[in-house]
Amino acid sequence: MREEEGRNEHLGDARARHRAKGPRVTKALLVWLTVAIAVVIGVTALFALVPIEAREKLLRALVEGILLGGVYALIALGVVVVFKASKVFNLAHGGVLMFLAYFMWWLLSSRGLPLWSALIIMALASALIGLVIDRFVMRRMIGQSGLITFVLTLVLGFSVIQGVAILLFKGSPQIMPKILPAGSLSVGSLSFSSTRLSAFIVATVMFLIFVGYFRFTKGGLAMRAVSESHIISQSVGISVKTISAVSWVVGCLSAAVGGILLGSMFAVDTTLGSFAIVRALPVLLLGGIESIPGAFVGAFIIGIAESLAGTYIDPHVTGFRELLPYLLMVVILILRPNGLFGLREIRRI
């Protein structure tokens, strides 16, 4: 870390991203290539090692992991967006997700609304939640340390929103009405749930829409500018407050989609929030909190690791699957705190 400080001293901003463009692209490519090669080698090695009769089990675990990973990526994206815009690590994401999943269940089952109107109300509700959190809580916290906002979102998500959800929706587990197709699909000898497959497709499409928004639209450009520097963005006429509000809305929208998908895959429950955030945390840590591609890659790694652990370790150690995300968090934090794609924080005295 010290050497980096020396090397970047002549550059204006204190971030590694401001290095010349050439090496950055090469480095990113290298990292991607390494990951791809490692994945290919790992999978081939696994298959070579595993006897033929066990291959199907392995393949099923891998597919299930990939399908889970798509949903985790979407959930993690919501946290990344808010973090990039305002450097707030949004632990309330899980709570919002759980609340919106219950809300969707309530709209569909108790109110009996048709799907399209429920989806519109969901979008409006999640935008409203995002705006309220941004305007009344987070705007007052601008300039506070990351630790304080961390505790704030923790309390907000795990306690206040959780409490409201229990108050309004009784807190008993519910079954989400069928939105995604049920049944199972089989490819060759392999069969998997089509709910999960469609959840994966929806999540990936949403993920790509969000990424496209950041990449190709003016609003997305403004968001990327804000994530680099608040002061410079303001000086070129970008309203940081608006961007922060938009980022919260996008974050809550991703929570809404994630809530619907997770609710359909499992059940609508009060533990859904901590389930989601606990999966998003290792994903984010592994990918690097500021990196969207990192969230994508991290999500698949975590998804596959989880489903492999569920297939192979769970029968011997009960409940290991629930423990795995936490273990991964600690291990990643000790070994590679900036993740695979995260920016190395370079501080100056």
Place this chain on the structure above:
Amino acid sequence: MLPGGVFSTKYDSDLAILRTKTHWLLLGLGLVLLFALPFIANSYWLSWLIGLGITIVAVLGLHILSGLCGQISIGHAAFMGVGAYTVAILTARVGLNSWLCLPICGLSAGLVGLLFGLPCFRLKGFYLAISTLAASYIIIWCFQHFSSVTGGFMGLPLDPLRLGPIDLSSRAAFYCVTMAFVVVAAFFAKNVQRTATGRAFVAIRDNELAAEVSGIPVFRYKMLAFFIGCIFAGVAGWLWAYSQLRVNPDQFRLYDSMWYVGMLIIGGWGSTTGVFFGAVFLRLLDVIVDHVGPPLAEAFPSLAMQINVSLGLILLGLVIVLFIVLEPRGLYSRWEKFKAYYRLHPYAYWERQD
């Protein structure tokens, strides 16, 4: 700010915690009142006070770790659980004397704390907080799943506390034990703040780089802060185990860790007095929830099932959020302003410059 007419004429008097005769008088009265309470209070309030005392011991540890050294822990209840489980396991399975277990409880919680504090070698801020968050879940998972040792979800029972021939199982007796621990812990925490170690902690909290340049071995001091903070948690866990006479994984949830951090925030970071304010404030809210819940449940029968749980979550969470947003320096700074205002009464308001 000191009252008028009190000057520091000697170094000793400058260093003293208790500066005036009024301080001594108040301390004496406070101690007498503290140990006279069992004769006045009914059993509901005695149980509440025991819970409060245990909480204060735990939060004092968190105060050293977070308030002084700036390393946040969102797994403090789990570290407390380590202490509680240590005593339960050692007395039930090994048959050790419960008082012998006390230092072992502190040590075991301290060592587990060190283990999860290790990432602070490279991390700070919320990265470290995530590591302690994970610690909270991992520890509770271990309680639940190593059932041959920990009794699984059912937990373990304990025998009532005895000191030689004296039976300490009654509420009043146990209250006195708890309060003795509170007094000792408060004295220790207050004094840690005033030693070279405590000043090193504060230096690390305020500016890590500056601390390192000044020759403070930052990592070692951070680990020390984790160790001391978790020893408090372990001792609190020992008290908790004997106050409930049963330990189970549900007693040490993430919520409790969250409330502990909340107490620190409500009280005001970095002051021992603030810990007392915060703990009393949040625990009083608990009492309010207990008393307001049933009438509300009668008033809204459709919500009767969930109103108690959700009311607690919403009220406590909202109070913590409001404190973070509106008064991040906590009740302690209000208290200081209040004192200053009355000391200066006819004159203008004076604000501490810091």
